[in-house]
Amino acid sequence: MGTQAEPRKLLSRERVLRTAIKLADESGLGAVTMRRLAEELGAEAMSLYYHVSNKDDVFDGMAELIGQEINEAAAGVSTHDGGWKAAVRQRILTAREVLLLHPWMPSLLSIRNTASASIIAHHDAIVGLMHDGGLSYDLIHHGLHALGSRALGFAQELFDPGKGPVSDETISAMAAGLPNIAAMLAEVAHDDPASTLGWCDDQTEFEFGLDLILDGLHHRSSATS
Amino acid sequence: MGTQAEPRKLLSRERVLRTAIKLADESGLGAVTMRRLAEELGAEAMSLYYHVSNKDDVFDGMAELIGQEINEAAAGVSTHDGGWKAAVRQRILTAREVLLLHPWMPSLLSIRNTASASIIAHHDAIVGLMHDGGLSYDLIHHGLHALGSRALGFAQELFDPGKGPVSDETISAMAAGLPNIAAMLAEVAHDDPASTLGWCDDQTEFEFGLDLILDGLHHRSSATS
DNA sequence: GCGTAAGACTTACGATGTAAGAATCTTGGA
DNA sequence: TCCAAGATTCTTACATCGTAAGTCTTACGC
Incomplete structure (x- = not known):
């Protein structure tokens, strides 16, 4: 009808x-x-x-749901037998995969730094993995701080020193005032533009920084125990 | 008159x-x-x-001026003879001191990720110190990414797991859903509330993370060369 | 039918960034 | 001294935003 x-x-x-x-x-x-x-x-x-209740409530709710998404994704990944470092690494990279689907999350988290339950739960899981691995709570605590936003899968980049191919003119133009960066850019020449999470936040770079921190924690743990 | x-x-x-x-x-x-x-x-x-020209221009200008403040502060500090690690550490901690006077800078930088000239110059100085110390440009490049916002003196904290004294009730209340964090808090018990740059970003925690990264870079440099 | 309450809507206000153009002030040449 | 021509500041106005306050609509048990 x-x-x-x-x-x-x-x-x-x-x-x-x-x-x-x-x-x-x-x-x-x-x-x-x-x-x-x-x-x-x-x-x-x-x-x-x-x-x-208001817009902030919407923001907080969004973060909460993404946090749940992270935890669900992590639940579907087998806990490795490669030690705590591999397990934590895995969890964080899984979180990162979710964040890559929602590139606005970093901004949101910087606006609303209230802790959503699911995101705390994610950190709780990391703490658990580390503790099972034998790290002291004191070291774990420091480690969480050291990881910072990296625990959730992203790193705050301040600017983009090399988005896209760096032209030779650009380099010679900055050579005057910025000799060191110019020299570095000339040599390094970013070639993998497979970035996305905000700003020049390559998977490679992310993993490098993550491993740097995890290795450091491991070293400090071995030295002490 | x-x-x-x-x-x-x-x-x-x-x-x-x-x-x-x-x-x-x-x-x-x-x-x-x-x-x-x-x-x-x-x-x-x-x-x-x-x-x-508009409000974003105001924001960018503010960042530029703070960057200048950082560079001026750094200029007044003698370059140590303790190797590149001590020098970089010093420069970053000096930047941090400036940022502590302007606690809104992190937020500003997360809103406007355009690179101001003075902040690029700050990074250029760090690159220079590292290169003088014998690090390869490739490693320096990775290192800059690993440092992220830490190069400027702050780290993005996602929430505040222990602002102020953690009450026993709080801990027992969360013990159910968050056993690991609860256990950690019970043991660690943040006691130095001398924080400020945003969120639970202690000087101690900041330096711990900074050293973790610098040590890691040093180790990777020694291993290669 | 009819109250009642959950859920959706209307209207309105103050704050914000800023476009467009008018008013004022400064300055140098006649 | 006067006046034209910038340089600088102000007035007015608009679109967009979050949201307070109150009203209308709908569904349902009686």
Whole structure:
């Protein structure tokens, strides 16, 4: 009997948050406004406030859900028998894979530094792996600080010293004021543009830094015990 | 000739940026709005646009000035004779001291990841110190990535696992879902609340992470050469 | 039918960045 | 001294944002 209009799916906190994540995935965190979010849901902005207390609550909810995604992904990966270092490494790289699907997460976490339950749980798992490996809680504590955002799979890069191929002109132009960086760029010449998580945050570079820290922790653990 | 009204100091890009920094120091980055900034300068919001192209330009200018402050502070510190590691460490800790005076810098840098000239110069200096110390440019390049924001004196902390004294109730409350973190907190018990740069970013923790990375670079350098 | 409460909507306000153009002030040449 | 021509500042206005307050709609037990 004719068009029965759209089914008008009900709103819910879950649906709001999922839509917010989809919106951020597609158009960036800046596109997540209450009005745009409502539009995406076929509702009005103020209607969201019945399910969500305010925008920060939306942000926190998004982080919580991504944290769950990380934990689920990690649950599906067998705990290696290669020692705590391999296990922690694995967990963190798994987290990173999830974050690569949601590149806005780093920004979100820097805006809202409240700890969501699922992200704390992720850290709890890391602490557990380290402790099982024989590290003291004191060392683990220092280690968590040393890892910082790396525990979640990303590193804050301050700028992008070599996005794309560095032209020779660029190098000679900066050679005057920045002799050392110029020399480095001339020699290193980033060639793998397979980056993405924000800013020049290569998988290779990420793993290098991660291993540097894990090795350091391992060394300090062996030396002490 | 009575009161001659206020002298009405002239606006200038310099004055706008300095005032923005002062405002951020006093009331946080969120207080830096064009109107508030204008008010502070005894002018109208739109008048600023003659000296500054937009708000992002203000942010970039602030970062540039802080970068200069870092470089000036570093210039006043003698380059040690303790090898490249001590020299780099010194430079980074000096940068950190400046950042501690401007706790909003981390947030600013995460919002505007454009590279200001002075901050690039700071990195150039670090590259120089490392190269003088015999590190290969390739290793230096990796090292810079590994350092990330730490090169400027801060580390992104995701949340604050132990701000202030951790109450026993808190620990027993979380013991159920987070056995490992609970156990760690029970044992470690943060006791030095002399933190500040954002979130639980102790000087001690910062230096621990910094040394972990520098030691790792040193080790990888020795092994290769 | 009818109250009742959950859920969605309307309207409105203050804050923000900034476009467009008017007003004022400064300065140098006639 | 006067006046044209920048240089600088101000006025007004608009779009967008988060959200407070209150109203309408719908579903359902009686």
